[in-house]
Amino acid sequence: QSPLIQCITNFVSMDLMANTLLSAGASPAMLHTLEEIPDFTPQVHALCLNVGTLSADWLPAMKLAAELAHKSGKPWVLDPVAAGASGFRLRACLELVELKPTVIRGNASEIIALANASVGLTKGVDSSHESTDAVESAKSLARASGAIVAVSGAVDIVTDGKRVVGAHNGVAMMTKITATGCSVTALIAAFVAVDQAHALEATAAALSLFGIAGEMGMKLANGPASLRMHLIDSLHGLDEVCVLAHVKIASLS
Numbered sequence: 001q002s003p004l005i006q007c008i009t010n011f012v013s014m015d016l017m018a019n020t021l022l023s024a025g026a027s028p029a030m031l032h033t034l035e036e037i038p039d040f041t042p043q044v045h046a047l048c049l050n051v052g053t054l055s056a057d058w059l060p061a062m063k064l065a066a067e068l069a070h071k072s073g074k075p076w077v078l079d080p081v082a083a084g085a086s087g088f089r090l091r092a093c094l095e096l097v098e099l100k101p102t103v104i105r106g107n108a109s110e111i112i113a114l115a116n117a118s119v120g121l122t123k124g125v126d127s128s129h130e131s132t133d134a135v136e137s138a139k140s141l142a143r144a145s146g147a148i149v150a151v152s153g154a155v156d157i158v159t160d161g162k163r164v165v166g167a168h169n170g171v172a173m174m175t176k177i178t179a180t181g182c183s184v185t186a187l188i189a190a191f192v193a194v195d196q197a198h199a200l201e202a203t204a205a206a207l208s209l210f211g212i213a214g215e216m217g218m219k220l221a222n223g224p225a226s227l228r229m230h231l232i233d234s235l236h237g238l239d240e241v242c243v244l245a246h247v248k249i250a251s252l253s
């Protein structure tokens with residue numbers, strides 16, 4: 001279906017995120033100017049908001065885009081990068097959560113910070129927790145927000161507040177490439193755009209597929225830089241037979 005995905009994202013991630021969407025068959029558009037949002041956002045199939053390099057002047061565009069997506073029945077996905085790193089960032093993330101994201105995807109430390117509304121000891125954009133440490137936080141955030149919540153890590157956890165699913169694909173080397181988390185959030189937006197009625201399943205499938213591409217890519221890679229290239233090539237080359245042979249999604253609840 002090649003869904004059109006609007007991404008308002010951090011400067012670090014723009015290239016890898018756009019290439020991830022293209023290699024998966026979606027159409028990325030990195031449009032973030034406030035003046036363009038009223039014309040453009042109602043036309044997209046899904047929206048991805050990412051606060052990685054947030055500054056105050058970007059926030060009104062993010063909020064307007066989220067409101068328009070919600071109003072026009074389009075899914076939108078939030079990546080609360082480094083949510084617990086500062087009061088400014090945490091407040092911005094909490095305000096965005098109020099605007100009804102379809103999915104929230106973060107690493108474990110981000111989901112714990114958001115669920116507890118707490119600023120604290122952080123490693124910035126990286127996680128200092130395992131995804132399994134964040135299951136209860138993810139469930140309570142899902143219940144409080146109405147969003148599907150995904151926690152990435154060695155096991156990617158996806159919950160709607162009741163059901164909990166684990167996607168077990170991926171390789172640890174993916175954490176050594178900047179913006180893989182951002183990019184899988186955008187991939188989730190593309191998957192949810194195609195199957196909005198099954199947002200939990202679409203989220204788990206996107207995480208699993210990205211992980212499978214990482215596993216395939218790792219067979220050809222020598223380190224993070226070559227994995228970045230082979231991850232994109234592998235994502236582009238995935239077919240149904242390969243996905244069905246490697247997908248590892250299991251119920252955890």
Ligand SMILES: Nc1ncnc2c1ncn2[C@@H]1O[C@H](COP(=O)(O)OP(=O)(O)O)[C@@H](O)[C@H]1O
Nearest residue numbers: 107152153154170171172174175180181182184
């Ligand atoms: N230990 C791991 N083993 C396998 N895959 C991992 C591991 N840690 C993270 N990943 C994968 O790397 C990608 C980025 O996740 P993560 O590093 O948690 O996000 P972020 O970059 O936002 O912190 C995801 O696809 C995730 O499944």
Ligand SMILES: Cc1ncsc1CCOP(=O)(O)O
Nearest residue numbers: 010012052125179180181182
């Ligand atoms: C390094 C960095 N700094 C601000 S945003 C960003 C990218 C984070 O990407 P990811 O969360 O996917 O690791």
Ligand SMILES: [Mg+2]
Nearest residue numbers: 081107181182
């Ligand atoms: Mg991240």
